[in-house]
Amino acid sequence: GDSVTQMEGPVTLSEEAFLTINCTYTATGYPSLFWYVQYPGEGLQLLLKATKADDKGSNKGFEATYRKETTSFHLEKGSVQVSDSAVYFCALYSGGGADGLTFGKGTHLIIQP
Amino acid sequence: NAGVTQTPKFQVLKTGQSMTLQCAQDMNHEYMSWYRQDPGMGLRLIHYSVGAGITDQGEVPNGYNVSRSTTEDFPLRLLSAAPSQTSVYFCASSTLRGWRIEAFFGQGTRLTVV
Numbered sequence: 594g595d596s597v598t599q600m601e602g603p604v605t606l607s608e609e610a611f612l613t614i615n616c617t618y619t620a621t622g623y624p625s626l627f628w629y630v631q632y633p634g635e636g637l638q639l640l641l642k643a644t645k646a647d648d649k650g651s652n653k654g655f656e657a658t659y660r661k662e663t664t665s666f667h668l669e670k671g672s673v674q675v676s677d678s679a680v681y682f683c684a685l686y687s688g689g690g691a692d693g694l695t696f697g698k699g700t701h702l703i704i705q706p
Numbered sequence: 707n708a709g710v711t712q713t714p715k716f717q718v719l720k721t722g723q724s725m726t727l728q729c730a731q732d733m734n735h736e737y738m739s740w741y742r743q744d745p746g747m748g749l750r751l752i753h754y755s756v757g758a759g760i761t762d763q764g765e766v767p768n769g770y771n772v773s774r775s776t777t778e779d780f781p782l783r784l785l786s787a788a789p790s791q792t793s794v795y796f797c798a799s800s801t802l803r804g805w806r807i808e809a810f811f812g813q814g815t816r817l818t819v820v
Contacts, residue, residue: 597748625807636712636796637749637811682748686807693739693751693764694798694809 595620599683599697606673607705614668614700616657616683624687626650626659626666627694631680640668640681678704709733710799712812719787719819727782727815729797735810737800738780739764740772742793743814749796755780787819 599616606612618624628640628650641650646661657668666683683697713728731738739754741764751764755774769791771783784791794816800809 627809629811636710636813639809686809693741693754694749694807696741696749698746698748 595624595685595687595695597683597685597695597697599681599700601698602680602701603703604700605703605705608675609672610704612668612670612673612677612702614681614683614702616666616668616697618664618666618683618685618695620664620685620687620695622687624685626657627684627686628655628657628666628668629682629684629696631682631699633679637682673702673704675704675706678702710797710810710812712795712797712815714815715813716816717818719784719817721787721789721819723787724783724785725787726784727795727797727817729780729782729799729812730778731780731799731810732778733799733801733810734777735799735801736777737802737807738774739798739800739809740770740780740782741796741798742766742791743796744793752782752795784817787817789819791817792819793817 625644627642629637630640641652643650643659649658655670680699682699684694710731736757740752741749753772755761797812798809
């Protein structure tokens with residue numbers, strides 16, 4: 594079955610540091626890939642997505658490139674801010690119906706001033 | 707545009723009690739889902755619906771019932787709450803375009819069963 598593996602947290606960085614959160618997947622078919630972000634006390638929000646190989650999703654300074662050859666979708670940001678502190682979930686969708694997204698376990702990111 | 711609305715935000719139940727978590731969307735999406743979020747487990751799919759009148763089980767359906775009488779609403783029912791159902795629950799509303807999916811989530815319901 595489908596699965597998503599992402600680095601365990603918490604990840605603690607200083608403000609303005611470079612961020613990478615690794616995400617690898619296994620899937621049937623040709624999945625769409627997503628990063629969701631959950632700020633404290635809030636629901637999940639779509640951060641970015643990519644639907645085919647070599648696509649780069651980007652939003653709010655975050656980027657992730659769909660790498661089919663390495664089955665990866667790593668999240669990067671060049672200079673993090675305290676406001677980026679949140680839980681980040683990598684997810685994939687590979688079905689032809691709506692049987693849900695497959696999520697990674699989430700990575701808790703803490704940015705210190 | 708309200709998007710996906712979940713109620714309540716917080717709930718405490720005693721073991722054996724029943725309750726319904728409400729979820730409504732105003733985007734005319736065909737597809738709706740319920741997930742639970744537990745520490746170290748990520749989000750796991752409970753039940754989903756591909757349209758009014760159609761529901762199916764996800765990864766962790768036991769102890770939960772759903773129905774989809776309208777496109778807008780997708781309530782999740784706990785018939786006899788158990789402490790193992792203490793979790794944060796998220797409702798999602800999705801639209802499919804070919805193989806592409808756009809999923810929008812509600813704010814979540816934090817449920818504690820004592």
